[in-house]
Amino acid sequence: MHNGKVYLDCMPRQEAEALWRKALSSAGYFARLPAEEIAVEQALGRVTDCAVYAVQSVPHYNGAAMDGIAVRAEDTFGATERQPKKLRVLPAGGPILPGTCCVVDTGDVLPPGANAVIMVEDVHFAEGYAEIAAAAAPWQHVRIIGEDIVQGEMIVPERHVIGPADIAALLAAGLERIKVTAKPRVAIIPTGTEIVASRQELAPGRILDINSPMLAAAVQVWGAQPVRRKIVNDDRAALAQAVSTSLDDCDMVITIAGTSAGTEDYTFSVMSELGQVLVHGVAIKPGKPVVLAVCRGKPVVGLPGYPVSAMLTAELFVRPVLLARQGLPMTQPKQVEAKLARQLFSTIGVEEYVRLSLGNVQGRIVAAPLARGAGLISSLTRARGLMAIPAESDGLAAGTAVTVNLCSPKSELERQVLAVGSHDLALDLLGMHLRRHGGHVLSCANVGSMGGIMAIRNNEAHLAGIHLLDEETGEYNLPFVRRLLAGRKCMVVHLARREQGLLVAPGNPKGIRSLADLMNPGIMYINRQRGSGTRMLLDYELRRLGIDAGQIQGYEKEVATHMAVAASIAGGAADAGLGIRAAAQALGLDFIPIASEQYDLILNFADDDERREKIIAVLRSDGYRREVEALGGYDASRAGTVLWVD
Template sequence: MKDSKPARTVYLSNLSLKEAGEKWLSELAKQDLLAPLAGETVPVDDSLHRVTAEPVFALASSPHNHCAAMDGFAVRFTDTVNASEAEPLRLSLASQALPLDTGDPMPEGFDTVIMIEDVDPVSREEIEITSPATPWQHVRTVGEDIVATELVLPENQLIRPVDLAAMLAGGVTGVKVRPRPVVSIIPTGSELVQPGSELHRGDIIEFNSRLLAGMAAEWGARAVRHEIVPDDFEELKRTIADAAQNSHIAVINAGSSAGREDFTMHAIRELGEVLVHGVRIRPGKPVVLGVVDRTPVLGIPGYPVSAVLDMELFTRPLVYRLLGRSEPARRKVSARMPRKIASGLGAEEFVRVKVGKVGDNLVATPVERGAGALMSLVRADGLLRIPEDSEGVKADQTVTIELLKELDDVKNTIIVLGSHDISLDILASELRKSYPSLTLASAHVGSLGGLMALKRGEAHLAGTHLLDEKTGDYNISYIQRYLGDNVGLVNLVFRQQGLIIAAGNPKNIAGVEDLVRDDIIFINRQKGAGTRVLLDYKLKQSDIDAVDISGYEREEYTHMAVAAAVKDGAADAGLGILAAARALKLDFIAVATERYDLAIPDRHFDSDMIQALLSVIRTRGFQDRVMELGGYDTSQTGKLVGER
């Protein structure tokens, strides 16, 4: 029996982004696949955010008759020429001055309006005026706004609310617009399950199609999400062929690389033509660009960060061209990059960054760089492009950032770097609720990393819980050592730290002393984390050498990541907070109660943003939500530690 699976293939091409983009668009243009779509007529009432397919001309004038621009009296200006302050003039309400309201048509033979506040009603039959009127004063003449046959909107105009109103005012009730390009999104992979399904080991929730469809809709397309296609070559070909018949663009998500079950390139090649396979970008290299049945077809990676980038780079231009529009450019800003970023030669890298205004400067800080880090897309404020012939960015280098958010939102972002704590997530939520214009953005670099970030001017504040083994106190000695005295220290919480272990404690772990057992695998926090400092202190107290602990060198960056490793069986124990253990229904062995503080440099302490944040920290609402997590003490929350 013939094997229906194609042979494994390496990348057919490995073009630069510029080369791939030019080849993609030029080949599609040669096949006449980028021409704006022919128009369809829709009611003007339904045309908001559509694109005009031809010029729109007024069918009627607006106003279509002379009408009053003010409340008052319609008069003939020749009847008013002798009026003056010295000799007021009286006009008959029966024949010389007719009352009317704003918008009323002008009576036949009358050519001006006197505002009601400029007349004196002397009787039921007469009014008195003290100055002459000029011809057509306070009168909207025929066509004052729009003249019949006048151009209202050009071709390829994105219809705004004001455009909709102008068409209706000009007598236009139907408008020819570009059809929304149909973009088919095809999720692939036998491991995928729909959201809400019962999850089994190896299952992956299918969310990419919703993400990609949302992007297409934002650009003006109509996205059609297909059902999940398993790793079956023939079924994939049938689905692609159907999408090519019924859409303007088809996007296959996952299976675009060169692995054992990466069928996308082979399917496109059998059905049509592969133009590009592999682009020198990071993330997003394994992209496939081709044509099937005169339809552009793209194969993009399954990792969400790669998928989003390839969708932006190679699908977005097609949608805008089919709509007859130019792609809107993102705003670019200059920002300081306080820390060094290494990047490998040979691929243009797109680095997601947080951006905030710290002092007088915009400062950019990289977020997670993994292609599968979905939350890095949520947290990112901008993109930094590192050219393929560059090895990265030097510390304190000024770089150009493409903003993913409005600049005002970036400027209203409070950046906190340092140790991870779940209460920071609650604080971010409560801050946004009380101050909708403000955002708290946190990145987890460890307590010591947070203090160093303050020293480099990367953040407004840092979360820290560094234990001084000599004094038994927290944070103060480290701040004095690295930052000096110009820092305020505010307590956020006291919290329980301990060993997070599997539910039911199947390994019968009793304490830190058991970590040296041969059957125990540990998961650690990164160097510089306060939790790791605490662990080393406890090991020293128990006279335990770290080299005797299996897994001591394995590192995670958050308490929840440690808990997840234990939950999944990748580790038997890890040091973390009680709230993380409770969140994943794990057991917990208390080791210490520690103080978690916020270090705030004096230059930021009295700013409106920081004072707003402190006001939220001191609310009962925030503190009650923290206490509900378990393992916290908020009796000192919001209070200064020592003097400022």
């Protein structure tokens, strides 16, 4: 039976960081930086262990800086166009005696006796003599010893990340090998009996270890070398053994907690046995159950098992320690001010991290919160920004000005196109074309047609897909746009007509033929969220047919996209759901047509914004229309037609 999990009182993040850093400092962890000697040519991106000084000057001899003749400057004084001087040309190498010169190429050693070079363009050669028409200043066109780098001079300081030009400078200054900080070795130990290492071992109830490869990659990005260990079952002795072995040959140990209740207790007790646990539980969300310990003078971190929690806590606690271990400064993320697109609730006493889509809408950066579950890895891949809701706040109202840490370069913001509204597979195709032709990135928040209209109304999105039937007029979309977006300076363009219908398992095993059959016993329905055009269509049709929604099992379970409906049915969790034919076709489901509807896009860009023109151009292209129709159930022949401009 379950043990109730007991965390130590959750500690504020700053306090946890400070406590752990102090313990690591006291243990001398940041002072002991092991070094290794490597070839300069292999040193790109490595960090110098100590300052490196030139062992020879650059250049290491006085040389000609031009092609021409090497001369004694004093022999040339008085030469003019009208009274040129003649110097006898000696064989290469000199020495240059009064009245003589010799030919030099750029880079040649300046012959003894010479103290200047005259460019070949300014010399007339004839009969073994060089004729010059102007005096040379002493030391002109001569590169003297050490002009670039002087022997003994510092080439790169300590704790410097070696770049291409540094490699050239080090080689020029006579260095062939340099000492660099050895990359910290970071052991990564996944734990949990239910965790499997490969897709082949995957079965219901089994969870693929995606955390180890993710953290291994992150650790590489932070300059360290990941050492991946085998998965440890929920077995205290095995975990103790794995951590202890890793402490022998690594500079840091990360355990990734299994999701079962027992494992986290093991993590805590193993770390307590091997050293000192400083923090067990931090007042952050996601990531609360993190464990921070120092064992045998080295950091040991227990990360939570949900991927979003694991990644966030690694960023907060692993990254700074790895950078400090290498003697590198912490770089702060770039920040922007943005307008929060939707209300956010938060628990008082917990610092909550929210992943965000970002885009510049009509001159202001809009931050749209992504789904917040700790298990939603897609919220990490989609995030362009991250913000923290402070522990003392219970939430933020929509429209609040917030400070956002950027996850990608700021320049990318101008390429983001924020789509908020009804989901359609044709939007993914649009995104692909925009990316290919202009480097634009379409990010979609699926909040349904009405949600899309409200987002445009609040200037929180560039684009909204809608399919809303006005029951009075039988007209699609424009009645809603006229009512809700008058004066908003946006544009509506047509995308396609598409078929809506019931998605059912292949072969339709439950014999569903109409909406009325959804009331049959043993039929599990999967619904779309309120405010979505598809839900409104369902409710409209149910009312028309006099069907009581309360009679439909599963009516209360809502998902946000056509594909999520299809996936529920394909996975056997539901028997039927209303959605577009393309979703059925994508997952090989059967499809029972119910209605044909009109899917349009609202575009919200300034008139001179090239993104609007690009979108319309894509919609009107034959290639795009063909691809949309190939999804199944679409008529895209009029895609790109402008239906309304305000």
